[in-house]
Amino acid sequence: MFTELKKGNTSLLFIDSATNAATGGNFSYTFNDTGTYYLNVTAKNTCGCLTDTTFKSIVKIYRTPNAKFDGLPLSTCDTVITTQFTNKSDTGSANYTATWTYGDGSPDFTGFNPSRTYYKTNSPYTVKLLIAEKFNNNLLTCYDSIVKPNYISCKKTIASFTAPAVTTVCQGESLTFTNTSDLGYTGVNWYYGNGSALNSSNSYTYPNPGTFTVKMIVTYPGGCNDTVTKVNVVTINPSPKAAFRVSDSLFCAPPRTVTFTNQSTGFTGSNWTFTNGTPATSASTSPAGISFSATGTAKLVISNAFGCKDSLTKSGYINFSGITSSFVPSATSGCVTDVFTFLNTSVGLAGDSIVSHKWDFNNDSIYDSITTSKKPVDWQYPIVGCKKVKLEITTQSGCIASSTNTICAGTKPTANFTISDTAPCIDQQIQFPYTGTLPITKSNWYVRFPKVANSPITLDSLFAGLATSSYPDTGTFYPMLIAEYYGCKDTANKDFSKKVTVFGPKSGFTANINCLVSRNKVDFTNGSVNATSQLWDFGVTTSTTDTSTALNPSFIYPDSGCFQVKLITYNSISNCYDTSQKQVCTYKPALSFTITDSITCVGKTIDACNTTLPSGSTANVTFQFFETGNTLGINDSRSGAAACHTFTYYTLGYKNIRMITTDQNGCIDSFFKTNAVLLTKPVAKMNLSDTIVCINQMFTASETSVYTSRPKKQNSWVFDGGTPIFGAVSSNFSSSTPGDLHLKLTSIDSSGCDDELDTIVHVVNPFTASFTKNRNSVCPLFA
Helix, strand or coil, rough: EEEEEEECCCCEEEEHHHHHHCCCCCCCCCCCCCCCEEEEECEECCCCEEECCCCCEEEECCCCEECEEEEEEEEEECCCCEEEEEEECCCCCCEEEEEEEECCCCEECCCCCEEEEHHHHHCEEEEEEEEEECCCCCEEEEEEEEEEEEEEEEECCCEEEEEECCCECCCCCEEEECCCCCCCCCCEEEECCCCCCCECEEECCCCCCEEEEEEEEEEEEHCCCEEEEEEEEEECCCCCCCCCEEEEEEECCCCEEEEEECEEEECCEEEEEECCCCCEEEECCCCCCEEECEEEEEEEEEEECCCCCCCEEEEEEECCCCCCCCEECCCCCEEEECCCEEEEEEEECCCCCCCEEEEECCCCCCCHHHHHCCCEEEEECCCCCEEEEEEEEECCCCCCEEEEEEEEEECCCCCCEEECCCCCECCEEEEEEEEECCCCEEEEEEECCCCCCCCCCEEECCCCEEEECCCCCCCCCCCCEEEEEEEEEEEEEECCCCCCCECEEEEEEEECCCCCCCCCCCCCCEECCCCCCEEEEECCCCCCCCEEEEEECCCCCCCEEEEEEEEEEECCCCEEEEEEEEEEEEECCCCCCCCCEEEECCCCCEEEEEEEEHHHHHHHEEEEEECCCCCCCCCCEEEEECEEEECCCCEEEEEEEEEEEEEECCEEEEEEEEEEEEEEHHHHHCEEEEEECCCCCEEEECCCEECCCCCEEEEEEEEECCEEECCCCEEEEEECEEEEEEEEEEEEECCCCEEEEEEEEECCCCCCCCCCCCCCEEEECCC
């Protein structure tokens, strides 16, 4: 702390340097006013003890000058500027000097109001003024200075550009100019001399031939700019324009020979390339006799006397897209008495219309109908059999295309059948013999066709003969048969006069286990229909009493396992039997689970795995994990079909785990394991002989760690990032470096669990009471 007392021009200054003891005892003080000061200094150490000696001295404070200046002018767009400087410094007397640093590399100048001429070479320029005022018979000099960065600016720079290496080009080619102006510009605009507007891009494509002047305008900060012009620097030669046509470009079939007509302008030479053409190239102006074997591409490259070129490519120009012959018959099969209608769907080419449609209905190469339009055509087949119908079309240019389809016509058979059993039991096989007229070419049976439904179920498709089927449910069904001869069809039983009535019983049952009563007792519920009696087989093959005739029996199974249960039902009126069966499983689980690591560290992942037998007794597993002091409430749980579940404990001590299982029948069991997991972790602790030491002073660290569940295995000490020291209960340390240094202790128990403790040790320099002063008189801080 500093206490300043002043009376008149004399001041007393009392300084307590104890606060500087940690830095060696040196201190500084700033005087804010002029005058003569007497210094009395007493040193105090960290214990508050004062020295018995007071150190005294005298300091005299003088007034400091305040440097100021202005200059005019400060900037120009020219390459040279002369600036007049005015010294406006505030001083206490006339006994001072002013030294100027102009910033242009010239020697410093001593004077009061100088002028200086600057050039653009190193613009802008930084100017400095240093004021030196002398006091105390010239024994003390006080200084002040002011620096004005980038104060003087000659902003004029030289614009320049270079043209491309080749300045005579063809119309449509791009030219790029290079700006070589002095750096620092803020904008560039180009005028390319063809009447276009200013352009910020240095690349330009001239749309028209001619000779042109290029001008560049460069803008610099402060609104300065410069312009450079190159007269008639660019010559643009005219380019030819490629164009051509062909005598015909659309054909129905190759090969085809055509002539190309060159319609280009401004050219002196031609080069042709033909894809799929013969010849493949030509230098003729308008080549003729080019033969194409497939759809082809033509490319023309032309040039003029200046060497300028243009090209034109027409992909797929010679087009063999063809014509399409097609038709759709009203039916592909029918009777000899039927009239077939054929819809012509052929497609011609644009500019090449279809002029002829020829029909051959009997596959005898004799055209039965020839028309000039696409109107539908009717035809009747009086003879039984299948014929291939052909349509041939011809276009105006002579292109020909054809298409075919097969039409069958026959005489109607008489479809009929008998039924081997019209009152069968469920799932009983019955036969449907064909009794209609022959020959037939195809037959379709629909034997599961109730009269009330609209969707017949196809049993089979036979040429003739016998169909076989069974019915999975009771009810009345109406079989149908569609027989055909070359597509001419007849349906049997359209009036539903023939029917099949299927009688029961239909067997079915459900099985239920009441887990609260017995896990081995199964209650069966008979869901059969139209049964007058029943016989149960509970599937225990070693048992002599595993059958029952009760309507809804119960059965106690001797052990865990899965059993095939059958229910055979009988109807005394229909004399029919039916059997249903399903698997029934019972479980008597032996609950158990394993832990991947029963002794482990806090925060480490552990797996709990279900090992209950038999495996089917655990369709779902839930693990409940309990923390220390919480044996009733659940801290955490995992649930799902997976056998193993992962969990983590974060506190020390023994932990309890409960496993809850649900089997396939919904029965629940639980298994509680006390002290299933031991969570261990040492608690790192240490004692220090001292926490504040001098440099190179030795101190001792002793381990007092607590090993809660497992004995100690190892420990290590690391001081100030140095080499670890392993196994020592106590160790000595020192440092030659002052500061807040880290001492880290790592404690590890026999399970490999660890804990760390990081402590700060303060290393300080020693303290000695003494002082010196750097001068007897100084300049104060100027306010």
